[in-house]
């Protein structure tokens with residue numbers, strides 16, 4: 499057994515099912531384990547590592563800040579936070595930012611802001627958040643209450659009141675659910691954890707109109723799809739609508755914990771001093787790292803790379819025997835298999851072909867590589883995936899070349 503796994507099993511709460519590999523370093527799109535095996539990372543730490551592992555610019559920015567000033571609390575001003583807020587406002591078209599620490603705490607901020615705005619206008623009963631079946635908004639109690647996955651909620655009842663879910667893609671169901679007690683509609687543009695299921699632009703634009711007509715807020719949870727992952731800075735920017743509130747986290751600092759809740763001026767004004775706070779949110783180190791991520795995406799034109807590699811990856815995956823559909827946008831894609839063998843494919847890809855991906859449904863494998871992945875690496879990812887699918891299905895890979903040797907990793911179990 500992996501010696502680190504043995505130690506982990508003794509001292510860490512057993513909330514995760516982990517793969518039997520221990521990674522020790524990363525560079526660009528590649529990871530290396532304790533035995534020196536190399537893996538092509540097409541998961542990016544769950545859609546986090548946007549500008550590649552070991553990114554020099556991000557490391558330098560964070561290190562410089564680490565030895566200058568790490569923390570003073572939100573009782574004082576710090577410049578990196580304001581620099582980052584200005585950048586996010588400029589890129590998003592929204593007006594104001596509240597910084598938090600991860601996806602769940604950022605969604606908590608969004609929910610509290612929506613309630614505050616709505617209740618201050620329409621009275622104490624206007625607090626409900628309507629979200630979608632199949633959604634995922636995080637594991638804190640309110641974010642979990644908004645998450646449309648009953649299996650994840652079941653063992654933690656009672657959940658906070660004021661949350662209801664309706665079927666995704668069904669405007670009539672949403673229209674019926676939005677009433678006098680509704681504060682906001684909360685959606686992802688692509689349900690990432692729910693299986694990489696994109697919502698159509700027409701549906702999202704319909705939600706925008708419905709929210710406007712009924713005087714309720716539209717919140718986009720862009721925690722997974724934001725910061726370039728779909729080929730635009732924020733996922734809604736290619737979908738023909740603008741939310742009132744949006745949340746981002748994962749990719750913002752390339753792996754350091756930070757989240758940002760963005761809102762229009764008219765909504766953000768509902769928060770008054772003392773309404774919401776966090777000890778760590780918006781600290782100088784993570785903000786410097788995030789600024790470096792944004793610089794890196796801009797200067798290396800990684801949005802264009804994301805779009806080009808997305809087309810290439812989609813076409814490649816569609817050509818793999820056993821893949822019946824490729825869905826998603828940008829570099830958040832799922833290859834849907836003709837059988838419920840995604841878990842086997844993922845383990846085989848990892849242990850025999852040095853490819854890191856994960857299963858989002860019994861028949862669907864998620865790809866969320868760094869936005870900096872190269873054309874050659876994208877072809878290589880498809881070859882390795884095809885080989886893993888073929889091994890599980892007991893056939894030969896459908897793509898022309900076989901898995902290349904360097905980096906074809908073994909797990910260290």
Ligand SMILES: Cc1ncc(COP(=O)(O)O)c(C=O)c1O
Nearest residue numbers: 600601602634635636690721722
């Ligand atoms: C859309 C979305 N929202 C929220 C979260 C929760 O983020 P975190 O795990 O950083 O709390 C996730 C995590 O996967 C997510 O995909």
